[in-house]
Structure formats: C-alpha cells, structure tokens
Amino acid sequence: MERATVIEQLTPVFRKIFNAPELEITDEMTANDVEGWDSLSHMLLIADVETAFSIKFKLKELNKMRNVGDMIEIILSKA
Amino acid sequence: MVFTSVNFILFFAAVIVLYFSAPLKWRWLVLLVASYFFYINIKPVFAILLAAVTASTYVFTRLMDQTRKESRKNVYKVINIILVLLPLFFFKYFAVINNSLIAGLQGWGIHWPLPEIELFLPVGISFYTFMAIGYTIDVFNEETPAEKHPGIVALFISFFPLILSGPIERAGNMLPQFRNPVNPDYDKVVKGLRFMLWGFFMKLVVADRIGIYVDAVYHNIPNHNGTTLLAAFFLYPFQVYADLGGYSLVAIGVAGILGIKVMDNFRRPFFAATMAEFWRRWHMSLITWLTDYVYTPISFALRQYKLWGIVYSLMITFMISGIWHAASLTFVAWGLLQGIYLSVEALTNKQRANMEKKYKLANRGWYIFLSCLITFILFGISQVFARSANLQDAFQVLGKIVTEPGALFIGAPSILIFSILGISMVMLKDFTDEYYPGRFLLFENRNKPVRVMAYSLVIVLILLIGVFDGGEFIYFQF
Structure with missing residues (x-):
C-alpha cells in the first residue's frame, strides 16, 4: 500500500473520532495538537483504524506510536 | 525523618556537601547510601523488603535483556511483578482478609486458626513497588534498556526524595540522570x-x-x-x-x-x-x-x-x-x-x-x-x-x-x-x-x-x- 493511500484512508477516521470535519493529519501530529485526543479517545481511534485497514496492532506497537507518522509506518508494515 | 523535621534539614545539608564533593563516578554511591540511611532511619527492618524488591527487579530485568524469546521475556516479567507485589499485598490486605475471615466464619461456628492481627504498612512500599513494576514493564516493552549497574537500579528504587510518597518516577527519566550526575548549578x-x-x-x-x-x-x-x-x-x-x-x-x-x-x-x-x-x-x-x-x-x-x-x-x-x-x-x-x-x-x-x-x-x-x-x-x-x-x-x-x-x-x-x-x-x-x-x-x-x-x-x-x-x-x- 502507498503512503498517500494510507493518509487518504486515515484522514476520515481521525475526522470522525475527533469530531473535526476539516482536520488534516501530518506526520509530526501528536495528541497535544488535536482537541479531544486523550487516552480515552485514543483507544477508539485505534479500534477504528484497525477496522479501516483490516489489521490488528500489538500492544507493543501501540506503546511505540509517538506521533501520526509512527502510526502510518506501522500501518504500512501491516497492510 | 520526615521532610518537615529539623533532622531532615541537617541530613539533607550533609548529603549536598558529600554529594557534590564526591568524584562524579561515585556520586551514585553517595545517594544510594544516603537513601538507605534515610529509609533505615524510619524502621531498619523495612529496608530488607526494599532491598529484596530491588534484587528481584534487577535479576529479572537482566534476564529479560539476555533473552530473545518473547514468551520467556513475558514469563520473567510476570514472575517479577508477582514477586514484588507479594509484600505489598501481604501488608495491605492480609490483616483485612484474616480479620474478616475470623468474623465471617465465627457466624458459622467455624474457628479460624489465626488470631486477629494488625500490620503496619512499611511506609513508601506502594511507591517503590510501583516504580519497580513500571521499570520491569518498560524493559519488557523495550522502552528502556535494562540497567547493568545494580547500584543504579538500587538507587532508582530507593531514591530518598521520592521513596515515601512519590512522585512515582519512570526509569527512562531517572536512570540516565543517575548515570550522568551533574555539578551544582546555581539556578x-x-x-x-x-x-x-x-x-x-x-x-x-x-x-x-x-x-x-x-x-x-x-x-x-x-x-x-x-x-x-x-x-x-x-x-x-x-x-x-x-x-x-x-x-x-x-x-x-x-x-x-x-x-x-x-x-x-x-x-x-x-x-x-x-x-x-x-x-x-x-x-x-x-x-x-x-x-x-x-x-x-x-x-x-x-x-x-x-x-x-x-x-x-x-x-x-x-x-x-x-x-x-x-x-x-x-x-x-x-x-x-x-x-x-x-x-x-x-x-x-x-x-x-x-x-x-x-x-x-x-x-x-x-x-x-x-x-x-x-x-x-x-x-x-x-x-x-x-x-x-x-x-x-x-x-x-x-x-x-x-x-x-x-x-x-x-x-x-x-x-x-x-x-x-x-x-x-x-x-x-x-x-x-x-x-x-x-x-x-x-x-x-x-x-x-x-x-x-x-x-x-x-x-x-x-x-x-x-x-x-x-x-x-x-x-x-x-
């Protein structure tokens, strides 16, 4: 899967979870940059990302995600 | 020796002098001795538990570090978590369980063999146990490498400013600081x-x-x-x-x-x-x-x-x-x-x-x-x-x-x-x-x-x- 495709599919998931129809994601983006992104909504995001790409994360991978870029890399390694 | 006592102020003044006058490579030892002195001062016997939690955590994190097999690493992690939690569980819950059993079974006419007991919780045990568990899981998750120097691990778990009530620190933040001490800084x-x-x-x-x-x-x-x-x-x-x-x-x-x-x-x-x-x-x-x-x-x-x-x-x-x-x-x-x-x-x-x-x-x-x-x-x-x-x-x-x-x-x-x-x-x-x-x-x-x-x-x-x-x-x- 191409990186651009991942971003294209990932964006609507973020927009839905954080209730922000115009949100654009970037590699450097972290939870601090998005309103409402806390430890509660994070797990909702993870579950929806898994469904969107038909993948399963491991807990270890979750701990290693420091920003959206990390998440995209892990998705790329699986999808 | 609580923070608000005169003894603590004297102790801390002595630690500052010894710490900054010691050569950089022995600074950890000054802090470790000071931390055990501080803790022993409260009740000597509690320091044995502290040392035991430290030893167990050191051994199992090192074992994890030397193993490639994920499943075995996991076993080491779980064993250490159980071992370090045992004293905390014993001191926190044994008396409650024992005493409720006495009361509960009495109603059925059953005699529980142990007498009613009251245990004193070793002060700080929750806080250093949590730090030890956090460190164990961090090593398992490869968030932080297992520290090879037993003295640094012992200092991390016993560091006197934090041992009685936290803040519950993380190995990733503390170990590098203990490894690389700095000179006094006016600011x-x-x-x-x-x-x-x-x-x-x-x-x-x-x-x-x-x-x-x-x-x-x-x-x-x-x-x-x-x-x-x-x-x-x-x-x-x-x-x-x-x-x-x-x-x-x-x-x-x-x-x-x-x-x-x-x-x-x-x-x-x-x-x-x-x-x-x-x-x-x-x-x-x-x-x-x-x-x-x-x-x-x-x-x-x-x-x-x-x-x-x-x-x-x-x-x-x-x-x-x-x-x-x-x-x-x-x-x-x-x-x-x-x-x-x-x-x-x-x-x-x-x-x-x-x-x-x-x-x-x-x-x-x-x-x-x-x-x-x-x-x-x-x-x-x-x-x-x-x-x-x-x-x-x-x-x-x-x-x-x-x-x-x-x-x-x-x-x-x-x-x-x-x-x-x-x-x-x-x-x-x-x-x-x-x-x-x-x-x-x-x-x-x-x-x-x-x-x-x-x-x-x-x-x-x-x-x-x-x-x-x-x-x-x-x-x-x-």
Missing part, C-alpha cells in the same frame, strides 16, 4: 529551594491547619450540623492538595538541588473544567502510571467494544486505584465514583462539545468558573468517602449536608481564619500561574527586593502560623 539550586519553600508552606501552613478543623468534624459527625459538614466538605480537598502537593514540591525541590529533574505531580488541579481534565492535573505521577500499566492494556484488550470497552476499563482502573488506597468499602465507593464520573463524561462528550460550540460557551468566564466548581464538588463528594471511617459515616455526612443546616462550628477562630488565608494564597498563586503565566511573579520576580520580600513573607508565615506537630503526610498511609 537549579535556587529553583529547588523555591519549590521546597512553597511545599513547606502548603504542608505546614495550609494542609495541617485545615486538618485540625476537618479532623475535629470527622471525629464527631453525629454532633455536627450540615453547615459545618459542608465546610469540612469544601476544606478537605484543599487539605489533600496542600498535603500531597506540598510533599511533592519538597521532593521535587530536594531532587532538583541535587541536579535531578523529577516530574510534576500536580498542575493547578482546581482549575480543571471536567473530571477527565482534573485527573490530568491531580496526582499526575500515579494517574499516568495507572494509565500506562493498567488502563491501556485493559482498554486495548477491550477495544472492540468501543465506548463500552473504555467505560469498563475506566471502572476497573479506578477500582484498583481505590482498593490500592485502602482495602475498605469507602475506597471501593471512591473508585466507583471516579469511574462513573469519567464514564458519564466519555459517553456525553460529543453532546457537550456541540452544546459548547452552539452557545459559544468555551471562553465565557462564568461557564469556566461553573465547570470548575462542579468538578470540584464531584471530586469533593468522592473525598467524603476517602475521609470517612466507613460507608455509614460517609452517607451521614452527605445526608446531613443536604438536610441539616445550622450555625457553623467555629472552634478556635484562628483555625478557620488561617485555613482560609492559606487556601487563598495557594489558589491565588495557582490562578495567576493558570491564567497569567509569567506575570505577577513573586519568587521569580526580576526585582531582587520583591523576591526577598516574598521569601521573607512565606518564611515568616511558616514560622508564625505553621503547624509543626501536625504529624505525618496523608499519603504515608498508602
């Missing part, structure tokens, strides 16, 4: 002393003064009316904040003077507009520990259940937090309440955000104030359970507040006056830090005379109205 020393001074003020002037009133009321609930109980209701959260917050500032200051940066434990908690935000500002080292090592694994396992998975994980996490505080129904209720508050917030998040957007509430002063007040009251209700001896007391307090107004019990007027003065000063400082950061500075003012006046005022207040026989810090019992 860090001044900053550390400021933290200590304000911490002492919070504990001695604010917390222990409020404690006199709150204790008097809670020791005699049937004889007090709703108005008095309401006063205690509003005062107690400030007491806990000033107590644990004050302790934390002294701990952070002491470590800071030695050149070691320790995480914050409180960030102006009473300016939180929701309970979720409150828990990002209150006892932060415990809550982030619980988030990383309890909540995240559970909610990850339950993520397919979406929001309900999160609700369930929140409930379990806060129940564990409650039962950790004490094996009593009051703390079960406390945990349950936190879980309910946060779950309701999580379930109504979208609606609230939409409402705030529609009526443009987010920046209105009155709305922010009201939100903070509601958050404070919700937390206050949970603290009634934390403070009460049993569930009946807690319900009696809450019931009387609603149904039995009357004249406020004053006692010695100075107690309430000084309490309110102290709370006002703490809240004023938090208010300016929250809404006007970098302005109205006193301790950090650029004008030396202003700084000196501020220091002097706080020192005079501590000496004049500080409570020096107020006893221990609240969190020593956990």
Whole structure:
C-alpha cells in the first residue's frame, strides 16, 4: 500500500473520532495538537483504524506510536 | 525523618556537601547510601523488603535483556511483578482478609486458626513497588534498556526524595540522570529551594491547619450540623492538595538541588473544567502510571467494544486505584465514583462539545468558573468517602449536608481564619500561574527586593502560623 493511500484512508477516521470535519493529519501530529485526543479517545481511534485497514496492532506497537507518522509506518508494515 | 523535621534539614545539608564533593563516578554511591540511611532511619527492618524488591527487579530485568524469546521475556516479567507485589499485598490486605475471615466464619461456628492481627504498612512500599513494576514493564516493552549497574537500579528504587510518597518516577527519566550526575548549578539550586519553600508552606501552613478543623468534624459527625459538614466538605480537598502537593514540591525541590529533574505531580488541579481534565492535573505521577500499566492494556484488550470497552476499563482502573488506597468499602465507593464520573463524561462528550460550540460557551468566564466548581464538588463528594471511617459515616455526612443546616462550628477562630488565608494564597498563586503565566511573579520576580520580600513573607508565615506537630503526610498511609 502507498503512503498517500494510507493518509487518504486515515484522514476520515481521525475526522470522525475527533469530531473535526476539516482536520488534516501530518506526520509530526501528536495528541497535544488535536482537541479531544486523550487516552480515552485514543483507544477508539485505534479500534477504528484497525477496522479501516483490516489489521490488528500489538500492544507493543501501540506503546511505540509517538506521533501520526509512527502510526502510518506501522500501518504500512501491516497492510 | 520526615521532610518537615529539623533532622531532615541537617541530613539533607550533609548529603549536598558529600554529594557534590564526591568524584562524579561515585556520586551514585553517595545517594544510594544516603537513601538507605534515610529509609533505615524510619524502621531498619523495612529496608530488607526494599532491598529484596530491588534484587528481584534487577535479576529479572537482566534476564529479560539476555533473552530473545518473547514468551520467556513475558514469563520473567510476570514472575517479577508477582514477586514484588507479594509484600505489598501481604501488608495491605492480609490483616483485612484474616480479620474478616475470623468474623465471617465465627457466624458459622467455624474457628479460624489465626488470631486477629494488625500490620503496619512499611511506609513508601506502594511507591517503590510501583516504580519497580513500571521499570520491569518498560524493559519488557523495550522502552528502556535494562540497567547493568545494580547500584543504579538500587538507587532508582530507593531514591530518598521520592521513596515515601512519590512522585512515582519512570526509569527512562531517572536512570540516565543517575548515570550522568551533574555539578551544582546555581539556578537549579535556587529553583529547588523555591519549590521546597512553597511545599513547606502548603504542608505546614495550609494542609495541617485545615486538618485540625476537618479532623475535629470527622471525629464527631453525629454532633455536627450540615453547615459545618459542608465546610469540612469544601476544606478537605484543599487539605489533600496542600498535603500531597506540598510533599511533592519538597521532593521535587530536594531532587532538583541535587541536579535531578523529577516530574510534576500536580498542575493547578482546581482549575480543571471536567473530571477527565482534573485527573490530568491531580496526582499526575500515579494517574499516568495507572494509565500506562493498567488502563491501556485493559482498554486495548477491550477495544472492540468501543465506548463500552473504555467505560469498563475506566471502572476497573479506578477500582484498583481505590482498593490500592485502602482495602475498605469507602475506597471501593471512591473508585466507583471516579469511574462513573469519567464514564458519564466519555459517553456525553460529543453532546457537550456541540452544546459548547452552539452557545459559544468555551471562553465565557462564568461557564469556566461553573465547570470548575462542579468538578470540584464531584471530586469533593468522592473525598467524603476517602475521609470517612466507613460507608455509614460517609452517607451521614452527605445526608446531613443536604438536610441539616445550622450555625457553623467555629472552634478556635484562628483555625478557620488561617485555613482560609492559606487556601487563598495557594489558589491565588495557582490562578495567576493558570491564567497569567509569567506575570505577577513573586519568587521569580526580576526585582531582587520583591523576591526577598516574598521569601521573607512565606518564611515568616511558616514560622508564625505553621503547624509543626501536625504529624505525618496523608499519603504515608498508602
């Protein structure tokens, strides 16, 4: 899967979870940059990302995600 | 040797001199000896447990480091977590279980072979156990490499500023600092002393003064009316904040003077507009520990259940937090309440955000104030359970507040006056830090005379109205 495709599919998931129809994601983006992104909504995001790409994360991978870029890399390694 | 004793000041002065005069490569040893001296001073036999937890953690993290097989690593992790939790469980819960068995079985005419017992919890055991567990899991997750030097690991787990009540630090932050000590830095020393001074003020002037009133009321609930109980209701959260917050500032200051940066434990908690935000500002080292090592694994396992998975994980996490505080129904209720508050917030998040957007509430002063007040009251209700001896007391307090107004019990007027003065000063400082950061500075003012006046005022207040026989810090019992 191409990186651009991942971003294209990932964006609507973020927009839905954080209730922000115009949100654009970037590699450097972290939870601090998005309103409402806390430890509660994070797990909702993870579950929806898994469904969107038909993948399963491991807990270890979750701990290693420091920003959206990390998440995209892990998705790329699986999808 | 508590922070507020003269002995501690003498001990700390000696540590500073020895630490900075020792060669860099032996600094860890100075701190390790000082930490064990500090802990042995409380009760020598407890240091054996501390050493045992350290030895087990060192051995199993090293074993994890030398294994490639994931499953075996996991076994080492689980064994160490169980081993280090054993003493904590024994001291915290054995007496409760034993004594309830005696009472429970007696009703059936069965004789339980052990006598009724009361165990004294080794002070600090929760805090160093949590740090050891965190380190074990971090090594397993490859967040931090296993430290090869046993002395550094021992220092991490026993570091005297943190051992009695936290902040519950992480290996990733502390180990590199212990490995690479720094020379004295004037700015860090001044900053550390400021933290200590304000911490002492919070504990001695604010917390222990409020404690006199709150204790008097809670020791005699049937004889007090709703108005008095309401006063205690509003005062107690400030007491806990000033107590644990004050302790934390002294701990952070002491470590800071030695050149070691320790995480914050409180960030102006009473300016939180929701309970979720409150828990990002209150006892932060415990809550982030619980988030990383309890909540995240559970909610990850339950993520397919979406929001309900999160609700369930929140409930379990806060129940564990409650039962950790004490094996009593009051703390079960406390945990349950936190879980309910946060779950309701999580379930109504979208609606609230939409409402705030529609009526443009987010920046209105009155709305922010009201939100903070509601958050404070919700937390206050949970603290009634934390403070009460049993569930009946807690319900009696809450019931009387609603149904039995009357004249406020004053006692010695100075107690309430000084309490309110102290709370006002703490809240004023938090208010300016929250809404006007970098302005109205006193301790950090650029004008030396202003700084000196501020220091002097706080020192005079501590000496004049500080409570020096107020006893221990609240969190020593956990």
